[in-house]
Amino acid sequence: MTELVSLKGIVKHFPGVLANDNVDFTLRRGEIHALLGENGAGKTTLMNILYGLYRPDSGEIYIEGRRVEISSPRDAIKLGVGMVHQNFKLIPSHTILENIILGLKEVGFIINYKKISEEIRKLAESYGWRINPNAYVWQLTAGEKQQVELLKLLYRDARILILDEPTSVLTPQECRILFQALKRMAREGKGIIFITHKLDEVFAISDRVTVMRKGRVVITKETSKTDMSELAQYMVGRPVLFSIQKERTQPSGEAIIIKNLKAFNDKGVLALKGVDLVVKKNEIVGVIGVTGNGQQELVEVIAGLRKAAEGSILIDGINIANSSPDRIIELGVAYIPPEPLKYSIAPNLTIVDNLFMKAYRYKPYSNGILINWKKIYKKADELIKNFQIISPSLSTKAKSLSGGNLQRLILARELSGLIGDKIPKLIVAAYPTKGLDIGATEFVHKTLIEYSRKGSGILFISEDIEEALMISDRVAVMHDGRIVGIFKPGEVDMEKIGLMMAGVQVVPAI
Amino acid sequence: MAKTSRIPYNIKIQKRLYYSRKLSILTTFSAIIIAFGVAGLFFTIIGLNPLEVYSYIGGVFASPTLLLESFKRAIPIGLAALGLSIAFKMNFWNIGAEGQMYMGMLASTGIVLLHVYYGLIPDYLVLSLMILAAFLTGGLWCCLPAFLKAKMKVNEILTTLMMNYVAMYLVDFLIYGPWRDPKGYGFPLSVPFPEYSKLTVMFGEFAYGGLLLLCLTAVIVFIILRYTKLGFELKIVGENIEIARYAGINLSKVVTVGGFIAGGIAGIGGLTIVSGIIGRLRPRASPGYGYTAIIVVLLSALNPWLIIPVSIFFGGLFVAGDILQATLRIPGAAVEMYQALIFLFIVIGEFMKRYKITITRGVVE
Numbered sequence: 121m122t123e124l125v126s127l128k129g130i131v132k133h134f135p136g137v138l139a140n141d142n143v144d145f146t147l148r149r150g151e152i153h154a155l156l157g158e159n160g161a162g163k164t165t166l167m168n169i170l171y172g173l174y175r176p177d178s179g180e181i182y183i184e185g186r187r188v189e190i191s192s193p194r195d196a197i198k199l200g201v202g203m204v205h206q207n208f209k210l211i212p213s214h215t216i217l218e219n220i221i222l223g224l225k226e227v228g229f230i231i232n233y234k235k236i237s238e239e240i241r242k243l244a245e246s247y248g249w250r251i252n253p254n255a256y257v258w259q260l261t262a263g264e265k266q267q268v269e270l271l272k273l274l275y276r277d278a279r280i281l282i283l284d285e286p287t288s289v290l291t292p293q294e295c296r297i298l299f300q301a302l303k304r305m306a307r308e309g310k311g312i313i314f315i316t317h318k319l320d321e322v323f324a325i326s327d328r329v330t331v332m333r334k335g336r337v338v339i340t341k342e343t344s345k346t347d348m349s350e351l352a353q354y355m356v357g358r359p360v361l362f363s364i365q366k367e368r369t370q371p372s373g374e375a376i377i378i379k380n381l382k383a384f385n386d387k388g389v390l391a392l393k394g395v396d397l398v399v400k401k402n403e404i405v406g407v408i409g410v411t412g413n414g415q416q417e418l419v420e421v422i423a424g425l426r427k428a429a430e431g432s433i434l435i436d437g438i439n440i441a442n443s444s445p446d447r448i449i450e451l452g453v454a455y456i457p458p459e460p461l462k463y464s465i466a467p468n469l470t471i472v473d474n475l476f477m478k479a480y481r482y483k484p485y486s487n488g489i490l491i492n493w494k495k496i497y498k499k500a501d502e503l504i505k506n507f508q509i510i511s512p513s514l515s516t517k518a519k520s521l522s523g524g525n526l527q528r529l530i531l532a533r534e535l536s537g538l539i540g541d542k543i544p545k546l547i548v549a550a551y552p553t554k555g556l557d558i559g560a561t562e563f564v565h566k567t568l569i570e571y572s573r574k575g576s577g578i579l580f581i582s583e584d585i586e587e588a589l590m591i592s593d594r595v596a597v598m599h600d601g602r603i604v605g606i607f608k609p610g611e612v613d614m615e616k617i618g619l620m621m622a623g624v625q626v627v628p629a630i
Numbered sequence: 631m632a633k634t635s636r637i638p639y640n641i642k643i644q645k646r647l648y649y650s651r652k653l654s655i656l657t658t659f660s661a662i663i664i665a666f667g668v669a670g671l672f673f674t675i676i677g678l679n680p681l682e683v684y685s686y687i688g689g690v691f692a693s694p695t696l697l698l699e700s701f702k703r704a705i706p707i708g709l710a711a712l713g714l715s716i717a718f719k720m721n722f723w724n725i726g727a728e729g730q731m732y733m734g735m736l737a738s739t740g741i742v743l744l745h746v747y748y749g750l751i752p753d754y755l756v757l758s759l760m761i762l763a764a765f766l767t768g769g770l771w772c773c774l775p776a777f778l779k780a781k782m783k784v785n786e787i788l789t790t791l792m793m794n795y796v797a798m799y800l801v802d803f804l805i806y807g808p809w810r811d812p813k814g815y816g817f818p819l820s821v822p823f824p825e826y827s828k829l830t831v832m833f834g835e836f837a838y839g840g841l842l843l844l845c846l847t848a849v850i851v852f853i854i855l856r857y858t859k860l861g862f863e864l865k866i867v868g869e870n871i872e873i874a875r876y877a878g879i880n881l882s883k884v885v886t887v888g889g890f891i892a893g894g895i896a897g898i899g900g901l902t903i904v905s906g907i908i909g910r911l912r913p914r915a916s917p918g919y920g921y922t923a924i925i926v927v928l929l930s931a932l933n934p935w936l937i938i939p940v941s942i943f944f945g946g947l948f949v950a951g952d953i954l955q956a957t958l959r960i961p962g963a964a965v966e967m968y969q970a971l972i973f974l975f976i977v978i979g980e981f982m983k984r985y986k987i988t989i990t991r992g993v994v995e
Contacts, residue, residue: 463873463876465873466869469866478878491859
């Protein structure tokens, strides 16, 4: 029996959505099976069913040929099914070892820390990971936390591993380590399901690939027998353009001048150590680098959400360092923050509320005391159309929108000139396409390019190097709180970019 | 032959993605009814017939005189609840309506004393000045914890609760001391308020004038929340502070102003006690209306219109408490216990509403 898992005719309804529509799926022993699809295609739902988080409305689950009912993750683990979620489920204040044995009955009442610690160390080493089982989880990087999640499953003898978009939090380096370990696990005979929406990862790691769209399986194929553009078409149901024709406009005048900017992070450590950067009007400047090298602090200081310790940020000759956020908004700075649901969308408020979260206090939408809802609704209707936001009504709560629609909503709010009826002077976009599917990513790219043509200066923070090279006029590399190099796409090869990301100065940083 | 093993029962608590309005109303009513049931059990244990107790409580709402009395009690409760609805909207957990009411009583009595003892204020201005003073003092009493929260992240639940005692004992001090009526045979009472300083000047009956005041305030609160810049800001601050900062909202200003209005309305609620129900200031003039208001506002889901009928219901419970005490010799605390039970079951209902509980049993063949 080579089939570890076989799902037959799985159907799952949620209120108003058919998340899985008669899905068949198989996982073989020793294979890495990529489960590919846009956001909302039903990949995660299907895997949550296999992991016992959801019960299917109908359909059958076979594990190693036996028909099973899985009604909780506990059942799943007993059957050898383990899942690593996108958001790690670890307790930061506990050690790695404590996290791994948490909930394990087999360890008994008195815990033999020494023995278990040795076992965990050996297990980790067999996959090329070097970890200290007695380190606390809060001390770990995202990549290490993921290793702990995997160890947790391996320590429980899981034979079927489900990884939900495991690379979304990793650096390229950490990705390589993960991929090596996964391949090794597959060689040992485990089956691995790798959920992703990134095409290149499918080819980097998988043996077979299943594409899902709108709750259905479109196709399952040997990875070697397909190519990127074919898969992309299966994913979105139409051909996709991978490169964007970008007409370059001549940059003119500075949109923002950042000089020797220093700022602390939340832990009180200097995170910006003297950033110098200029973005001109009509220009897109991409900022790349490993996450956590000061990108987040940089955008927050510009938006007025974080104090600058030293240095200046000039917009039209006015220093906005340490100005209040509303003053910076009034000066024409649009800010698209990372993680919309945490920093810029109020999920329980309506679409209108979210659209006018900044503009409500300015004319003509308010006279200083009262709000003119009539004008707001009229304008909102227009924005919904222009930015192609798909929603049942303006009073729908934002939380019921998909990721792509949320990002469109943010773009509409930030870019459409609600405040002062002008396009923004500067657009600060932090990871605006993170987690979006191909269609929505394309829309974000097009919109940013369109605004750069209209005259906005754009500071574009990205963790996707290819993306940054594709849409930027200039690319700056950030490392350890400084810009270590700035160049035009095409001037520098990938290897040098990699060196810069590691902090080596290759090209001038001005 | 396949091995069959049974996996034990699983109780699974799943967060509901959506819950309907119908479910919301259903849980609220169930909370009230279950609370009645549990209270009935208690009455049975202490040797009373619960049906008899219920009939007394129901009787309050059937008799015109008692209903009028319930209206009176509903007025301070409703005003405090309206104030709270503003505070709760911005996630400012104001437990201090009671103290803010006491400050309202104190301020309005102060105005009366200035008038009576020193003749500083003309007759026709007294009531308007009392309302103004009650609003400002109640507002300041709530403004302080709001400001501390906005500027220094001081937990408002503690500060507002503690300030209740400060206000209550301040009133005690004044009324046992300098404000005691010299002609009052030593009782801890202020001078009786002159007629033109009482809310009975409207319609000759406090209940009518008071209800009008309550309804007007509800309209104002509705307009603030729905149609003003401040209302929109309160909503966003209540939803998520990070997002409010991102949107360029001046947090300290919104929280302080919102707190001021919330406390001010509760202060006017305090005024209605001394100038409407009692007609003078005495210690412990509020039997906990400010705490009842918390239950009222949660039962009404912050809706200013619902606050009015719900306050009348709780006003009626206070009246029923007095009657039960007089007729069946049940301690007045019984009614407070009933209120607490409703609160408890609302909190439980809130949980049941958000989560779905299923019991399943897994089988492995």
